[in-house]
Amino acid sequence: MQRLTDLLPAALLAALVATQTLAMETSLVLDARAVGVGAAAIAVWLRAPFAIVVLIGAGVTALTRLLGWE
Numbered sequence: 001m002q003r004l005t006d007l008l009p010a011a012l013l014a015a016l017v018a019t020q021t022l023a024m025e026t027s028l029v030l031d032a033r034a035v036g037v038g039a040a041a042i043a044v045w046l047r048a049p050f051a052i053v054v055l056i057g058a059g060v061t062a063l064t065r066l067l068g069w070e
Contacts, residue, residue, distance in 0.1 A: 021034055032064035036057045036061030036064065039056050040056055043056045
């Protein structure tokens with residue numbers, strides 16, 4: 001039970017990020033935000049420091065929008 005309660009905040013945060021990134025009103029949306037979150041997830045998987053993860057996510061999102069994918 002202790003392990004479950006230790007993992008619960010991370011799971012809730014992941015669910016919040018997913019809903020805020022991929023949902024718009026009542027539909028799913030794949031846009032530049034999803035690309036940025038995907039890039040940040042890869043950086044986390046590669047064990048990059050937190051500041052680098054944030055910069056990668058923001059940078060990839062900005063580049064994706066610059067290339068015309070809203």
